[in-house]
Amino acid sequence: GAVVSQHPSxxxxxxxxxxxxxxRSLDFQATTMFWYRQFPKQSLMLMATxxxxxxxxxxQGVEKDKFLINHASLTLSTLTVTSAxxxxxxxxxxxxxxxxxNLQFFGPGTRLTVL
Amino acid sequence: KQxxxxxxxxxxxxxxxxxxxxxxxxxxxxxxLQWFRQDPGKGLTxxxxxxxxxxxxxxxxxxxxxxxxxxxxxxxxAASQPGDSATYLCAVxxxxxxxxxxxxxxxxxxxxxx
Numbered sequence: 001g002a003v004v005s006q007h008p009s010x011x012x013x014x015x016x017x018x019x020x021x022x023x024r025s026l027d028f029q030a031t032t033m034f035w036y037r038q039f040p041k042q043s044l045m046l047m048a049t050x051x052x053x054x055x056x057x058x059x060q061g062v063e064k065d066k067f068l069i070n071h072a073s074l075t076l077s078t079l080t081v082t083s084a085x086x087x088x089x090x091x092x093x094x095x096x097x098x099x100x101x102n103l104q105f106f107g108p109g110t111r112l113t114v115l
Numbered sequence: 116k117q118x119x120x121x122x123x124x125x126x127x128x129x130x131x132x133x134x135x136x137x138x139x140x141x142x143x144x145x146x147x148l149q150w151f152r153q154d155p156g157k158g159l160t161x162x163x164x165x166x167x168x169x170x171x172x173x174x175x176x177x178x179x180x181x182x183x184x185x186x187x188x189x190x191x192x193a194a195s196q197p198g199d200s201a202t203y204l205c206a207v208x209x210x211x212x213x214x215x216x217x218x219x220x221x222x223x224x225x226x227x228x229x
Binding site: 095111 | 156158159161164204211217218219220221
């Protein structure tokens with residue numbers, strides 16, 4: 001149980017385009033999901049907290065207009081990187097909070113490369 | 116602001132050795148601490164979770180301890196194997212809320228050689 005999936009697992013796009021990444025909790029409902037970014041050989045940095053049915057809460061320094069988060073259902077949150085640039089290339093990982101255990105379960109990550 | 120540091124940043128040991136990974140955090144007001152494993156290009160796998168009221172947790176060859184007052188945790192790996200090679204991350208959670216954030220450490224890259 002408590003499986004989180006991400007799609008796609010990797011994506012390559014041209015500079016200036018937008019890319020959408022999906023995060024799904026497969027066997028539980030998650031009112032809260034989290035989006036992290038991880039640069040090579042670095043740790044996970046929290047970008048934003050995604051709340052079902054309300055606006056996401058962004059960490060300081062994260063542009064909310066560039067990283068659009070939608071959490072329209074209890075099993076799906078999406079992160080859209082708008083007008084992507086090469087510096088947005090990174091590994092994006094989501095997690096979903098499993099309520100009864102109050103634990104975060106992590107997705108497998110999405111590797112984004114912007115050319 | 117909570118800061119989590121892990122030492123060493125990288126470690127290479129021969130197979131069979133016992134080893135200790137260290138994690139320190141600046142704010143002792145935590146709800147729990149978790150150790151994760153991350154293989155290259157992959158997501159995170161939870162290894163052990165220690166609640167703030169606990170001193171240690173064990174799972175197989177892994178033992179994690181927590182000294183909240185001093186802001187330290189250690190992950191002990193017994194009889195290391197090449198399959199243990201990965202990056203190990205510790206993370207602390209501030210409180211019980213479902214929106215409570217995890218603050219991750221800087222990670223330790225472990226390589227176990229034959």
